[in-house]
Amino acid sequence: MIKQLIIKFFNVLNTLRIRLSPDYYRLLFWLKGVSFGKNMRILGKISIVNLGKITIGENFLMTSGNSVNPICSNIQGCFYTEPGARITIGDNVGMSSTRMWIKESLTIGCNVKIGGNVLLIDTDCHPMDYEVRRFSNEGTKSSPIKIEDDVWIGAHCIVLKGVTIGARSIIGAGSVVTKSIPADCIAPGNPAKVIRHI
Structure with a gap:
């Protein structure tokens, strides 16, 4: 009896959390200077650290942590822009526990699907010169990432600086994308390589 009441209590709390979550994040995004569309x-x-500019289109969906997707439970999604950086996300984009660390720019087109636990990072994070790296992060290289319309990125992928993924392409789960991928193809692997056109 007591166990059932406790379970019911936590189910009610969870339902309230899910129903109030969109309003909480709309307020948080607004306070952090994020522009976003309807729905x-x-x-x-x-997590949101916005030292640049983040713009999100309509019908954006992000699941994170223990919310829905079992592939990335316990992994928290993150928007992180360094000063002057830009993240631009088109309409009808869905992602699960995606982590974005952007020093320059990330552009995601419309109708893009990004699987669980994907990392999008347009910077080396640290300088390659070990002597400089000991004392600072000055001179860290970065280059924009562009993900065109209708791309599907499988779970557990890493997309690195300077990459463009062409429209309608599919990146296989677990891939590391180090170079640009043309439109209309399937590219899995580490590093990701085109295996066929679609």
């Missing part, structure tokens, strides 16, 4: 939904906990 934005965030399920689960995410």
